Structures are given as structure tokens and as C-alpha cells.
Amino acid sequence: xxxxxxRFRIPLSLAVVAIITALAFSLAVxxxxxxxxQIEQQRTGFRLAHAMEPVLARAIRHDDIWLAxxxxxEPSGAGKINTGFPAPFLVLLDEQRHIFAxxxxxxxxxxxxxxxxxxxxxxxxxxxxxxxxxxQWRDGQLLIVPVRSADAQVGTLMLGFSTGVFWNRFREILIxxxxxxxxxxxxxxxxxxxxxxxxxxxxxxxxxCMERIGRDDITRMQCPTxxxxxxxxxxxxxxKLLLEDLRNKxxxxxxxxxxxxxxxxxxxxxxxxxxxxxxLGGLFAAIDTYRHTPSRQxxxxxxxxxxxxxxxxxxxxxxxxxxxxxxxxxxxxHQDIDDVATLVQADAxxxxxAIHWDNQLPRELPLPANAxxxxxxxxxxxxxxxxPPKNKITIELTADDDALQILVSNPGEPIPPAILAHxxxxxxxxxxxxxxxxxxxxxxxxxxxxxxxxxxxxxxxxRFRVRLPLTKTRTKVA
Numbered sequence: 241x242x243x244x245x246x247r248f249r250i251p252l253s254l255a256v257v258a259i260i261t262a263l264a265f266s267l268a269v270x271x272x273x274x275x276x277x278q279i280e281q282q283r284t285g286f287r288l289a290h291a292m293e294p295v296l297a298r299a300i301r302h303d304d305i306w307l308a309x310x311x312x313x314e315p316s317g318a319g320k321i322n323t324g325f326p327a328p329f330l331v332l333l334d335e336q337r338h339i340f341a342x343x344x345x346x347x348x349x350x351x352x353x354x355x356x357x358x359x360x361x362x363x364x365x366x367x368x369x370x371x372x373x374x375x376q377w378r379d380g381q382l383l384i385v386p387v388r389s390a391d392a393q394v395g396t397l398m399l400g401f402s403t404g405v406f407w408n409r410f411r412e413i414l415i416x417x418x419x420x421x422x423x424x425x426x427x428x429x430x431x432x433x434x435x436x437x438x439x440x441x442x443x444x445x446x447x448x449c450m451e452r453i454g455r456d457d458i459t460r461m462q463c464p465t466x467x468x469x470x471x472x473x474x475x476x477x478x479x480k481l482l483l484e485d486l487r488n489k490x491x492x493x494x495x496x497x498x499x500x501x502x503x504x505x506x507x508x509x510x511x512x513x514x515x516x517x518x519x520l521g522g523l524f525a526a527i528d529t530y531r532h533t534p535s536r537q538x539x540x541x542x543x544x545x546x547x548x549x550x551x552x553x554x555x556x557x558x559x560x561x562x563x564x565x566x567x568x569x570x571x572x573x574h575q576d577i578d579d580v581a582t583l584v585q586a587d588a589x590x591x592x593x594a595i596h597w598d599n600q601l602p603r604e605l606p607l608p609a610n611a612x613x614x615x616x617x618x619x620x621x622x623x624x625x626x627x628p629p630k631n632k633i634t635i636e637l638t639a640d641d642d643a644l645q646i647l648v649s650n651p652g653e654p655i656p657p658a659i660l661a662h663x664x665x666x667x668x669x670x671x672x673x674x675x676x677x678x679x680x681x682x683x684x685x686x687x688x689x690x691x692x693x694x695x696x697x698x699x700x701x702x703r704f705r706v707r708l709p710l711t712k713t714r715t716k717v718a
Contacts, residue, residue, distance in 0.1 A: 251436030258428035266421050270414060282374055282383065285328075285399045289385040296332055296397060297389035300340060305350065308332055308341035332387070333396040337362065340395060365398060442472045446479055458486050516554055523550040572607040572644075574599065577637060580613055584620045592629040595620070598636040605644055606710055611685050616646060618678045619704050623650035626702065639710075643691075646706040655697040663695060 292311055299308040312330045331348050334340045337355065342348035348357065355362035364375050365384050375382050380402040387395040449463035463483065468476075526546040530538060577599045588595050616635075623633045627650040636647040655663065664683035686693045691708040 250440050251433045254432030254436045255429045258432045259425065262421065262425040262428055281401050282381065285383045285401065286385065289383065289397050289399060293387055296387050297394050300334055300387065300394045301389060305341055312341055312343040329400045331398045333398065335394060361398065365396060442476060446476060458483065458490055523547055570609045572605045572609045572612050574601050576609045576613050577601060580616045580620065583617065584624060587621065588624050591624065593624055593627050594632040596632055596634045598634070600638045602639065605639060607644060607689070607708055611689060615682050615685055615706060618682045619648040622678060623648050626650055626652045628652055643710055644708045647703060649701065649703040651700050652702060654699060655702060660695065660697060
């Protein structure tokens with residue numbers, strides 16, 4: 241699973257948002273519940289204090305300690321706080337702030353001044369006021385309520401509540417609400433995941449379709465696109481337009497290739513017509529001359545010789561166009577390269593040009609010998625004819641386990657770009673009396689052998705490179 245994909249990132253993000261929202265909501269509810277418990281505890285304490293106030297005031301006025309003690313011990317609860325006092329604890333002070341009664345007499349002895357017994361409680365009691373009778377005390381709250389009789393304060397009632405009471409009730413509420421919160425959280429995660437998958441589905445489909453570009457036939461590609469008015473819909477519409485543009489571009493490229501092929505065929509047909517019409521014109525002229533010549537002045541041998549040379553020229557042109565489809569299977573040897581070197585050496589010497597052969601064939605190769613000889617011969621003779629006198633042509637042959645590579649390099653004027661673009665088409669020649677078929681035949685032969693041929697022509701150097709694979713031809717040689 242690729243977590244960097246938006247297919248998972250968006251649903252996971254929604255799920256995380258749902259979890260954070262649920263947790264934040266739960267914490268807010270928990271805090272508010274905690275505050276409600278505190279407020280409820282304070283209200284309960286105040287109601288209790290106000291309910292006991294008349295009786296406690298009468299007990300103080302009549303010095304009835306037992307009445308006060310009996311009243312204070314009833315609301316006692318369980319639980320400890322850090323001071324060791326049970327909670328809640330209730331302490332009744334008289335006007336001199338001595339302990340008059342308490343629900344925990346073992347901790348708050350009667351008649352003892354509160355300041356002498358617990359200075360902190362005495363300080364908090366003195367700091368309280370009617371506007372804020374609730375003060376925080378260590379791990380709990382302290383309620384300080386004045387006890388009045390006939391609009392005169394006769395004592396003070398102190399009620400202490402431990403936070404342990406709050407947390408116990410808080411845990412009870414959380415434990416009761418936990419299953420509901422868990423179910424809501426799971427529902428939010430599930431909804432977020434499904435919703436995220438639906439949001440990302442158009443982008444996923446668009447991504448898969450984009451991956452097919454360049455791999456499948458674009459003219460047959462059918463990609464479902466999202467047609468909404470949002471950003472994804474706009475992206476889908478743009479992608480649809482892009483596909484149409486690519487289809488149109490491919491159609492134009494195919495049309496251009498077809499036109500180029502037709503143009504090449506037209507050039508070839510024109511070349512063939514030109515090369516054949518020239519000798520045909522001479523043949524017709526020879527026959528017409530023979531007919532109009534008086535019988536006694538006719539020279540049959542001369543006329544037949546003219547006709548034979550014309551037909552031979554036509555035969556040469558047609559034969560050059562008929563590249564053999566089945567290549568002979570005699571393997572290529574080192575001696576075959578030496579034979580080609582011997583054949584072209586005389587032509588090179590005649591025009592005062594040198595040929596350097598770098599023949600590195602290590603062994604017999606599974607390539608048709610005559611075909612390779614013809615390729616090498618055509619390229620070498622072209623290099624000899626294109627090289628200025630007193631210059632050197634370099635022929636390099638190397639082979640490995642995969643292919644034979646031939647490099648033919650010669651100095652001289654570079655091939656013009658207009659000719660270079662059509663160099664391997666028939667009847668494309670720079671020489672005044674050339675047929676322009678040598679390189680075309682070479683190209684056809686290299687192609688039949690499953691190889692590649694290319695040319696590089698720049699300032700004062702032209703290089704032909706031929707690569708003939710061995711793996712594709714072993715079956716033919718075997």
C-alpha cells in the first residue's frame with residue numbers, strides 16, 4: 241500500500257480529522273461534565289449549609305454542642321484527601337473562630353482555635369468573602385458559609401470537598417459514555433474513509449488513464465471522465481481535450497508519414513523512369529536509324545551492339561532494385577574482409593587515395609558473407625569517390641557476442657542537409673553519373689539482416705556506422 245498516493249492520503253486525512261474531532265468533542269464534554277460536577281457539588285453544599293444554618297445558630301446561642309455535632313455528622317461521606325481528613329468534612333466555628341463542633345472530632349478537637357490547629361484552613365477562611373465563598377484548597381474545594389441569627393453572624397461553617405469525589409463521578413460518566421463515543425468514532429472513520437474514496441475516485445481513474453498514454457493505442461483509448469463543475473471536473477475536461485489533441489496529432493503524423501512514403505515512391509518512380517527512359521530512347525533511336533538507312537549501308541553488328549548496351553543498362557538498373565529477400569548462409573570470415581580490401585585497393589590507388597583497414601574480427605561470424613561484403617564494398621567505394629586526393633579513408637570492423645560493427649570514415653566536404661535527409665532513398669546521388677542505388681541497396685540489405693545504419697556528416701568528416709546483430713541471424717546461418 242503506497243501511503244503517498246492520494247487514494248489513501250485523502251481518506252486517511254478525513255479519518256484523522258474525524259478522530260481529532262471526536263477526541264476534541266469528548267474532551268470538551270468531559271471538561272464540561274467535570275465543571276458541572278463541581279458546580280453541582282457547590283450547590284449541594286450551599287443548600288446543605290443554608291438548611292442547617294438555623295439549627296446551628298440556635299446550637300451556638302444555647303451552647304448546645306451535641307445538637308451541632310448530631311447535625312454535622314449526618315452528611316459525612318467517605319474518601320480521603322492528602323491532609324488525611326475524611327471528605328467531605330464539616331467544621332463549625334464560633335465567633336472567636338474556635339472549633340465549636342465537627343463531624344470529625346478526632347481531627348478537629350472542640351474548643352481549639354482553628355489557627356492553632358490548621359493555619360492554612362484559618363487563612364483560607366479569613367480570605368473568603370460573601371461574593372466568593374468558594375476557595376480552592378489543596379486537592380479540593382472549601383465552602384465557607386457564615387452562620388447568622390437575627391441578622392448577626394454568630395459563627396462560620398466550613399465544608400471541604402475532595403476532588404476525588406469529582407473524579408469518581410467523572411470516571412463513572414466516562415465509562416458509561418465510552419461505548420457510545422467509540423461507536424460514533426468508528427462511524428466517523430468509516431464515513432470519512434468511504435467519502436474520501438468517492439472524492440478521490442475520479443482522480444484515480446484519471447491517473448490510470450494517463451499511465452496508458454504512450455503504452456496503448458491512443459486512437460482506441462476510452463477514458464471515463466468526471467464531468468462535475470469542481471476542480472476535478474475541470475481537470476477531467478482538460479484531459480479529454482488533451483486526448484483529442486493527441487489523437488489529432490497522431491492522425492497528422494500518420495498522414496505525414498503516408499505522404500512521405502508516397503513522395504518517396506514518387507521520387508523512386510521518377511528515378512526509375514528517368515534511368516530506363518534514357519537507354520530506351522537510345523534503343524528507339526538506333527532502331528529508327530537502322531530502318532531509315534538504305535539496306536546496303538546498314539551495319540547490323542553495330543546496331544545490335546547499341547541495343548545490347550542499352551538493354552544491359554536497363555538490366556543493371558532493374559537488378560539493383562531487386563534486393564534478394566533470401567540471404568545465403570555462408571558465414572563471414574576474416575578472409576572476406578581481406579577480399580574486399582583487395583578489390584577496392586586498385587580504385588583507391590588510381591585516384592591517389594589511401595585506405596587504412598582495422599579488421600578486428602576474432603573469429604568466424606554467423607552473418608551471410610556475400611551480403612556483408614556487398615555492404616562493405618558499397619560504403620568503401622562511396623568513401624573513395626567522396627574523398628579528396630592524398631587523403632586517407634579508415635575502415636574499422638569490431639565484433640562482440642552481440643553484433644558486428646562497421647565504421648567507414650572519410651574526410652571531405654560534408655553531405656548537404658537536403659541530401660542527407662533522403663540519403664538512403666533510391667536515385668539520390670551527388671555524383672554526375674551515379675545511379676543513386678548503392679546506398680539504397682545497402683540500406684535494404686542492412687534492414688533484412690535486422691541491423692541499423694546511420695550517417696554522421698559534419699565539418700571535413702563523414703562517417704557511416706553499421707551494426708549487424710548476431711543473435712537474429714544465427715538461425716539463418718545454422
